[in-house]
Amino acid sequence: MFVGKYQNSIDSKSRLIIPAKFREELGGRCVVAQSLDKCLTISTLAEWEKFLEELKALPRSNPEARMIRRYFNQSAATCDVDKQGRVTIPQELKDYAGITKELVTIGNIDNIEVWSKENWEKDAFAQAGEDLTAADINASEIAEKLEKFNF
Numbered sequence: 001m002f003v004g005k006y007q008n009s010i011d012s013k014s015r016l017i018i019p020a021k022f023r024e025e026l027g028g029r030c031v032v033a034q035s036l037d038k039c040l041t042i043s044t045l046a047e048w049e050k051f052l053e054e055l056k057a058l059p060r061s062n063p064e065a066r067m068i069r070r071y072f073n074q075s076a077a078t079c080d081v082d083k084q085g086r087v088t089i090p091q092e093l094k095d096y097a098g099i100t101k102e103l104v105t106i107g108n109i110d111n112i113e114v115w116s117k118e119n120w121e122k123d124a125f126a127q128a129g130e131d132l133t134a135a136d137i138n139a140s141e142i143a144e145k146l147e148k149f150n151f
Helices: 020-026 045-056 063-075 091-097 117-123 139-145
Strands: 002-009 015-017 029-034 040-044 077-080 086-088 102-109 112-116
Touching (some): 029 045, 045 063, 063 091, 112 117
Antiparallel strands (some): 040 112
16 A cells, blocks of 8 residues: 655656555556546555556546546656666656655555646645645645545
C-alpha cells in the first residue's frame, strides 16, 4: 500500500527518485501514465494489469469507452526502477503534468501520484472551479457524498 506525501525533484536526465518507502512494493518495473488530474500515476505491473482489465470490460461499442481506453493506454510507459530507486519519466508525460523540477509525490493506496509542485498547490484539491487547499476540504461532507459507492 502506498501512503504518505514527499517533496522531491526530477533531475536533468528526467529521473525521479522514488521515495524509499515505495521502492520495495514497486519492484524493479512499473508503469507511468497520465492521470485524470494534471499529474502522473506510477503503478506496479500487477496494479496496472488490474486497471487494464477494468478498461477492457468497458463496451467497445461505446465511443466514450473507446476514448478513455485510448487516453490511458497511449500515455502509458513501462519503466525500469534502477538500483538507486530512480525512474526515467518520458518527456511527453513530463509535459502533460507540467513537471520541470520540484515535485510532490504522494502514495494513493494502490498507486503513486507525481505532481509538479505548482500543480499540486493549485489543482490537487480544486473542484468545480474553486481554489481549495487540503485545509479547505471537509472530508466528512465528501464521505457522505460517496456513500452510494459503499464508502
